[in-house]
Amino acid sequence: MQALTDISFDVKLGEVLALVGENGAGKSTLMRLLEGVFAPTRGEIQVEGRTVEFSQPRDAHQAGIRVIHQEPEIVPDLTVAENIFAGDLPRKAGHFLDWKRLMRETAALLKKFGIERELHPRQMCGGLGPAQRQMIEIMRAVQAGGRLVAFDEPTSSLTDEETQRLFTIIRDLRGQGVAIIYISHRLPEITALADRVVVLRDGLLVDDLPAEGVTESQITRLMVGRELSEMFPDRKSSDGSVVLKVDAMNTEHVHDISLELRAGEVLGIGGLIGAGRSELAKGIFGFHRRTAGTVMVNGTELPSGDTAAAIAAGIGFAPEDRKEEALLLMQTILENSVLCVPEKVSSRGFYDRRKALALISQISTKMRLKASSLDAPVTSLSGGNQQKVVLTRWLACDLKILILDEPTRGIDVGARSEIYDLIRKLTDQEGLGVIVISSEMPELLGLSDRIVVMADGRIRAAFSREDANEEAIMQAAIPHGSAAA
Known part of the structure; x- marks a missing residue:
């Protein structure tokens, strides 16, 4: 069975593109293609005009693509600093971990995101809550030079206050020229955040439309083939x-x-x-x-x-x-x-x-x-x-x-x-x-x-x-x- 068929769309730097669809519509498969878990059987992926092929997630990371999953990928037995810089730890003399630089750069990131009082670079990650783990993933993407960051159902475990803070961060990233793909079943979030909306249904792209003026009822009809009132x-x-x-x-x-x-x-x-x-x-x-x-x-x-x-x-x-x-x-x-x-x-x-x-x-x-x-x-x-x-x-x-x-x-x-x-x-x-x-x-x-x-x-x-x-x-x-x- 083919999970996706003839999917074509673009996402621009400094833009929030909402990706919506029912469970099974193909959103997760598309994310796995973007992060190098799957390879397309046909078609191509281009990053800033250059065709790329990913055989593993590391290839996607090097191309500036990061996917932040619903369950953040955090190593509980490592510190905040080690998790943020995982795979890219600063070193000196070619081999030795540069702890001072690691702590300094982590502290700067925490301050940049306004959570220096909430997290400490040396803090262990085992007891962190969903919002804190998510913040670590976002900082990991930013410090690694992420040019495209995809958020997969990011608010499912967040409080209203944590959700509003995430929205502020996403808007800041957009203002810094980062391209954002935002996946959510919560339609009010889509209409509040997105610049454009791409709708998938049964592995097909059924519409790509500007978010301005779009209603939840329109999105629902495109996703399921009928109006919300029905x-x-x-x-x-x-x-x-x-x-x-x-x-x-x-x-x-x-x-x-x-x-x-x-x-x-x-x-x-x-x-x-x-x-x-x-x-x-x-x-x-x-x-x-x-x-x-x-x-x-x-x-x-x-x-x-x-x-x-x-x-x-x-x-x-x-x-x-x-x-x-x-x-x-x-x-x-x-x-x-x-x-x-x-x-x-x-x-x-x-x-x-x-x-x-x-x-x-x-x-x-x-x-x-x-x-x-x-x-x-x-x-x-x-x-x-x-x-x-x-x-x-x-x-x-x-x-x-x-x-x-x-x-x-x-x-x-x-x-x-x-x-x-x-x-x-x-x-x-x-x-x-x-x-x-x-x-x-x-x-x-x-x-x-x-x-x-x-x-x-x-x-x-x-x-x-x-x-x-x-x-x-x-x-x-x-x-x-x-x-x-």
Whole structure:
């Protein structure tokens, strides 16, 4: 199968070129071509008018091309200085490492990037966070004379503040005449940063257009072949019975939570970061112990702080941080998918692989899970397919209620569309009650039959689908000093 076909584009010095497309569109393959991991079977790569051939990443580095990956390539047992100058350590007398020069040049780079108080040249890299590791990679590219720097999903593990600092650095690099390729599934970042947008779909270049004036809806249509608005068709309000009733629930983190969820309904949970949305979900699911109130499924009260009882009652929960809280990263797709149904994949008390394969193969096909094999490690999957593994796990259960916390975070537009379709099928065809927690207003408004808005660990407002709008939700989400007190 051909990953890329007749791809032709250019990127200019002092320009930010956004490269967008669904998972599988060819973005990663293109980056591997640029950094010398793969060689093109046809066509050529030119750097400043000169045709180049790369047989290894070192060749690309020497040509001034650097790719900064989603997971920065840092050696934890080396210092900040050694990581920045890896492969290009200053030496004296031809052989000996020039430590004084190394420390001096590293200190100058740290000051240039405004992080001299955050990192020290002699600091070991083992305990650094994602933003700090990323900064080291950027400084490594700059000190090596990088003329083209490609960023592959650089904000996936960054806070909002760290993201804004990265944007400032990228704009500074552009101002210094560096060519930037920026890959992101977050469309607001594309429209905020890019000078041009190149869109890939199924290994083909479908458009190359100026970023000025382009809308997220246009980019989405080019990526997936349909408008953003088509992802959220009109829904009829559910008149199903109440499957979940939370009455005056308190935990350490949320207070006086009362809500109902009906069969076949999507209940949206809105609010700002820190409002208590995830904590509400964890209180319902039993991760957090209740200090007051009740949680009932089909009229039966659940014990406090008992996730096993919640699962047995038919509640599934896909948390916001799937890698930390949902997936066993050292295990396979199949092993992750059957975690909650040992009784369905056992024979005489022992794990029965044939039963597991029969159960999960059927669900994963329905989920359109893209994987080479169910025995592949879960870490080999894209973010969207990892989320599908989490959902496959819950669909293997006898599910009545599904709680989704930021279900499309870190997922491209095409995979989002598939997850939206799945939510509709679960509610419309199978009658599940679904709770969706989302920070993305179009998603919250487009999916939900009703929306409750949280602030300061409490529910502050509730809206029907007809009455909900961005302004009303944001007004309810802003904490008030008297309430916080």
